[in-house]
Amino acid sequence: MKQKRTTVLIMALAMAAGMHCAQAQIAIVEDFKPTPVNQPGSPFPQVNSEGRVRTQILAPDAKRVQLDIGAVKYEMVKDENGVWTGESAPQDVGFHYYQLNIDGASVPDPGSLFFFGACRWGSGIEIPSDDQDIFALKNVPHGHVHEVLFPSKSTNTSRRAFIYTPPGYEQETSKRYPVLYLQHGYCENEYSWPMQGRANLIMDNLIAEGKANPFIIVMTYGMTNEIKFGGLRDFDIKPFQTVLVDELIPYVDTHFRTLADQKHRAMAGLSMGSMETKTIVMNRPEVFSHIGLFSGALFQPDEVKNKANVKLIFQSTGSKERPDAVKQSTEALKQAGINAAWYVSEGTAHEFHTWRRSLHQFAQLLFK
Amino acid sequence: MKQKRTTVLIMALAMAAGMHCAQAQIAIVEDFKPTPVNQPGSPFPQVNSEGRVRTQILAPDAKRVQLDIGAVKYEMVKDENGVWTGESAPQDVGFHYYQLNIDGASVPDPGSLFFFGACRWGSGIEIPSDDQDIFALKNVPHGHVHEVLFPSKSTNTSRRAFIYTPPGYEQETSKRYPVLYLQHGYCENEYSWPMQGRANLIMDNLIAEGKANPFIIVMTYGMTNEIKFGGLRDFDIKPFQTVLVDELIPYVDTHFRTLADQKHRAMAGLSMGSMETKTIVMNRPEVFSHIGLFSGALFQPDEVKNKANVKLIFQSTGSKERPDAVKQSTEALKQAGINAAWYVSEGTAHEFHTWRRSLHQFAQLLFK
Incomplete structure (x- = not known):
């Protein structure tokens, strides 16, 4: 399958790199698919062939929404309908816990199934692996x-x-x-x-x-x-x-x-x-x-x-x-x-x- | 046990009553306790002897947080630490699905366990009953x-x-x-x-x-x-x-x-x-x-x-x-x-x- 690449502006890995507000041009492979651990019928979260996680949430009145995975917070971006979308850096294959941060509140992503780890029931994501x-x-x-x-x-x-x-x-x-x-x-x-x-x-x-x-x-x-x-x-x-x-x-x-x-x-x-x-x-x-x-x-x-x-x-x-x-x-x-x-x-x-x-x-x- | 009563300002039942921003003085019985369906170690949500649900969430940068239960949204109030607290009207005894609304985003309450109902895995609450x-x-x-x-x-x-x-x-x-x-x-x-x-x-x-x-x-x-x-x-x-x-x-x-x-x-x-x-x-x-x-x-x-x-x-x-x-x-x-x-x-x-x-x-x- 031919992969479409888009270039998007994201503030990513900023915290991991010790920067406060780095902006970087990152090419993201546009072959995201819903995952086996999505809630029934939920189109998000999705994962692409690089192992990036993309999710979406409607939060029309929020000032800042972040995807929090692997101890890094990735900025999400709001569209004209109040829907926030964001992607993580590529993750290791397999299973990871994650959450969303909405105006300072850490909450589960309502699009995912919930698993017990990190001391709480919360969102989990599955990154495809060769041996899945x-x-x-x-x-x-x-x-x-x-x-x-x-x-x-x-x-x-x-x-x-x-x-x-x-x-x-x-x-x-x-x-x-x-x-x-x-x-x-x-x-x-x-x-x-x-x-x-x-x-x-x-x-x-x-x-x-x-x-x-x-x-x-x-x-x-x-x-x-x-x-x-x-x-x-x-x-x-x-x-x-x-x-x-x-x-x-x-x-x-x-x-x-x-x-x-x-x-x-x-x-x-x-x-x-x-x-x-x-x-x-x-x-x-x-x-x-x-x-x-x-x-x-x-x-x-x-x-x-x-x-x-x-x-x-x-x-x-x-x-x-x-x-x-x-x-x-x-x-x-x-x-x-x-x-x-x-x-x-x-x-x-x-x-x-x-x-x-x-x-x-x-x-x-x-x-x- | 002697019950302490406090009077608090809440914007409650406003939507149910068709009002947009009603404020009412409601006496709430202060005998709230954590429930059997809380996440391990989570002090909230709580329920009192009237069957009211109280929950709390840290959301320092949010403009508006609501407790959404029984098809009614109850306004929560922020304290100086960015912690929002709010109560519902008394609920029927037994089990109910609910969620939080943070600046327009409907999400599970991270303090509760999650149950499948209302077409999704989300928060549930247990109101004590005589026959529990x-x-x-x-x-x-x-x-x-x-x-x-x-x-x-x-x-x-x-x-x-x-x-x-x-x-x-x-x-x-x-x-x-x-x-x-x-x-x-x-x-x-x-x-x-x-x-x-x-x-x-x-x-x-x-x-x-x-x-x-x-x-x-x-x-x-x-x-x-x-x-x-x-x-x-x-x-x-x-x-x-x-x-x-x-x-x-x-x-x-x-x-x-x-x-x-x-x-x-x-x-x-x-x-x-x-x-x-x-x-x-x-x-x-x-x-x-x-x-x-x-x-x-x-x-x-x-x-x-x-x-x-x-x-x-x-x-x-x-x-x-x-x-x-x-x-x-x-x-x-x-x-x-x-x-x-x-x-x-x-x-x-x-x-x-x-x-x-x-x-x-x-x-x-x-x-x-």
């Missing part, structure tokens, strides 16, 4: 994602978990499955992996291709301070470890057809979730055998307790994070005789596309 | 809500359904259950019943009290034009009837332990969903035996086909809708020898509290 096929909704058998409210005595609440059961779970009623406990990051919650992480579709596709053995995935909220997010500095793993190991695992093992032993139980997490994973598997080595650390904690060989029972340590990162540290740490584990693997997500940073790809890689190594 | 206990999250056994992607040849897609299985479903593996197919209204979707409808919690509580027999509930999207909402005038039931009866029911009957016959299958819906229910049960009387019509269609005796096999017709409405028509229609059904029941939700209109209560009543009559 790994989490696409395809015509293959689909597993179910169960929303479960499990009793937690330690917190005196019913707590939510999302539990993925693979295709065939309902029909093959004598089969039992291994389980992966999969944690989100700081300022995310139990919705993050099934929604923007697309964990269920990644698994459906891998299983349909014969690349992963079917297993159950359990995703719950990784903190016990429900009301407000606290500082990570004061984070104490104990309350969540109790919820996960002493309350949720027994619930899952009595309500789902699991293989309820260490050999068939994995834990993984992204960012804060990787730190939780490392801490909990060190505290309770008798519970988990397969370990995944995405974009965060790394294992040193002398930290691995009960080595004979550790079946896999998988460590990953975005290429824009710290690939060398991940490789070095993982090679050291291998030299210590531990079954370890590393993965670097090309062209991505500390964001969900790195973690989708990490799950896609990790899942192919699990329980084999 | 019926859908409260309690320390009782909880069923699971399965997110299912079922194959639909007629629409060439994988379509989403939420499927409630009652407590005990996973453990009592030889037990089979009746099924209710439960439809949302126009400009809502398959998320509406499990989210703002709280269908799963209503059932968990009824089952814990021994007031309802356990059954499965299936909730799917009731239209086949996924991308944009069309006019109801041109609505053709056939495509959805095909999805529901010829594709979803067989999927449910092969993936869940159902009692797969007419005697053990119900259909109900609210508003547009009640019209779909009436039409489909008339077209396919061999499929459903129990029928629920909430706030919409009504049956006349001569419209009921296959009378001997109709086990129940339940018709309901809010007291602010048309209770007389519902009572008359239902009494006529009874006189024609049909097992029929009516229910009027006191003090509510065409809104979700009417439908939560309707489900709560209907569920106690089902499959008995």
